[in-house]
Amino acid sequence: MTDRRLSLQTLDALPATAARPAYDPRRVTPGIVHLGVGAFHRAHQAVYLDDLLAGDPQWGIVGASLRRADMRDALQPQDDLFTVAVRSGEGTSLRVVGSIRQILVAPEDPQALLAAMCDPAIRIVSLTVTEKGYCHDPATGDLNPDHPDVKADLDNPQAPTSAPGLLVEALRRRRAANVVPFTVMPCDNLPANGPTVHRIMTQYAGLLDGDLARFVERDVAVAGTMVDRIVPATTDADTAEITAALGLSDAWPVVTEPFTQWVIEDRFPTGRPAFETVGAEMVADVEPFERMKLRMLNGSHSTLAYLGYLAGYQTVSETMADPAFERLVRRMMTDEIMPTLKMPGTDLTGYRDALIARFHNPALRHRTWQIAMDGSQKLPQRFLGTVRDRLAAGAPIDRLALGIAGWMRYVTGTDEKGAPIEVKDPLAGRLKAIADAAGRDPGRLAEAYLGVGEVFGRDLGNDPAFAGPVTRALEALYEAGAARSVEAFAG
Template sequence: MAQRLNRSCLSHLAGAVQGPAYDPTHLVAGVVHIGIGAFHRAHQAVYVDACLAEGDASWGIIGVSLRSSAMRDALAPQDCLYTLAERDGSGETLKVIGSVMKVLVAPEDPQVVLAAMSSPQTRIVTLTVTEKAYPRNADGTLNVQDRTVAADLANPDRPTGILGFLTEALARRRADGTPPFTVLSCDNLPANGKTLRGLVTEFATLRDRELGRYIEQNVAFPSSMVDRIVPATTDADRERVAQALGVEDAWPVVTEPFMQWVVEDNFPMGRPAWERHGVEMVADVAPFEEMKLRLLNGAHSAIAYAGQLLGHETVADAFADPLIHGFVKGLWRESARTLSGDAGLKPDEYMERLADRFANPALRHRTAQIANDGSQKLPQRFINPMLELQDAGEDAAHLAAGVALWIAALADRGEPPAFSDPLDEALKAAIAKTTSPADTVAAVLQAARFDRVDRYLPAVTKAYQRISDDGISAPLALYAQGEFPQ
């Protein structure tokens, strides 16, 4: 077996591969990150790595997995080092990242996780746990019927979910006289900081009214917007990276050169000097977040569902299809009309850059990967902008068709399904019971628990009916030409 990547081999990495410009053994853990996966390691951990290289060793990262031990098992033998591989049409550059100090597996020992979060050295807790890990009702309030919520309220000292861990750690810090850490959500949610603040406060209040009041008054929950395309790592990626490094890396991350992070600057306990490395520290993240959710993430979902229906495995393959490309351009025009006109967003430039990124042939970003969890993603990406346009008396045909594409892809998944959804059981039951396209749309939208369904049900039904009658290609051709199926 080839040698594994670890600290002992950093001095003789092959070729022009960069290693950490600091000693990873001298780091102090200032950040606990919950939900350590490919995206965090290709994004926030990279920004922290750049800050550590400037000499501030107090911002090392302790990663936490809420479910699987796979990441810990892959990284622990490597001293938690891993390779960042940036790829585009011109080639690939490799860099070894050293900002992650250790990975904890919460189900194995929640007390170790709580101890890390409660440590006075920890000043920031960040999260990338995906939209579905936020236990919310349709109106954004806490879903007290959620099994994890109920279990963590019943056993506060043995949490399993994000709200339980955050609340218990903050309670312990309060009891010890330690100032609270800042909680920074990096998930694709509108107003993610405000959303998480509301959920944690509501959860804590159910535990202890005084604790809820303390968190509401003393804990900072800045919002953030993150952007980088990070496909799932493949065995081919591992083999290619190992050949370039001269040592094995069990879990490198592959990504594009582009990277963006916009963060509300509210960190009472201090923060890394992220702005020195391209992070935009702002007073209001909302306009940037909305542009990313509606233009990048919305287009990604449309590409994923249309790509699944037309047999395209990757984003680059799907975006090269003139039918999908034309549809996305129309979708962008609609969604861009809902963005703030006075926040300096430059949506035209942003869409041009997105087109280049989607066409990157070096990234094998699978449409099935993006298609996951549609019931959690579509409100921010399609439904909210569609409602805004409809309420303003404007057309939203492409956005309605985006929802119809999701329903069509759900109905066409086969067995085993190519992608999944946290509401799969309800969605499959809804589709199985219907006998007409109109019934299918109504049943799926109801099962997905979307807001104000009656407002856009006719538009989505019209789009889905045409897909059911004529297949996917003919309607997409009309949308690409600016003509909407009747």
């Protein structure tokens, strides 16, 4: 481990094999505030902006952490530079990114973040706060007014900590100061994330003031997006390997795959970067692309995560090395998901094959446990829209049901060998209590979990066409285990 730290002063010491910013980061001015500076943002949107800043330095990023200071503390001593390691079967390429010029920590100083969001130079506020960060009901897509963060913000709206609270308060202040609204650009896996986030913001504003709600609804633009890149959590081994290759210490690099995609709804009334010049796709309607990605990539990913974890596999590539798991996700995408997607001109078969190849990438150690997090928030987006479309068509859902049953088995908190599972989920305590009450009776367990309205809404839990296949799949998981059930369902 080297004592020399990655920074603006040490950029010239990088090896020739490591790419570096094609511009002077000191000359960059901020045009975007990004809420939720995590690994995905740094491996995705920040890379696109890094490409763009070489020709247009007015679109630097002010990042914000809404929870912890660890990212700020790691990157501030290195002038907010960080390394992106792109791994494939052919090897690893390294790139230092300089598009993030400052990181703020909302809980420490919400006023500093609000001041940044109110700067007239900021024309876009983008977000990667995960599904749960929008404080909404995933089953309906509406704001949850009883969410603890929402209630706290409504009690003290001028010092908010939630994403909806920060957005609305910054927009209120800009309006009061005669500054045009920024465009909101959500980059999370929500169905119709543009209209959904616009509705959540309007509903939050309506709890404060009717006139403010009308302003948010009428005058604030929200540009929906579809984002796609697999970004596992960085391990200590990753950090040590990247530091050794750089010859400089990087406290928090990110690791990702070669594939990247960004589809953006072109709705930016106050201006935007030339995203299309750096590989983003600008479209009039992003929803079909969102739906394709949520259902095919994310639904398959979650299926592999829950069932793979239960079968004893630690990573997606290990899971995919089992031929039964590859057959399962291939058949699920081909037979149950793709028929629900109406996208003339899009090669869904090619997209499917590319996904399977990406899942096989042995250099990307994406842990099944990481993907399994926050399932109660993810299931409605990743599975249940497909399920509803299939049921409306009178079509079978057996493989989708197995993925959902895999989630149910996983969130009991005990694996097939009786060992505890560390379930990370906003409803973890409630889900564990349900499992304890049901015991090892899959029929009772399925019925109880299907009654969780925040996940399954009011319709699916009471629909025998849904409850029946899910219950049978859960019975199979208890009787035969995940590996044998996947073999049976893969066909």
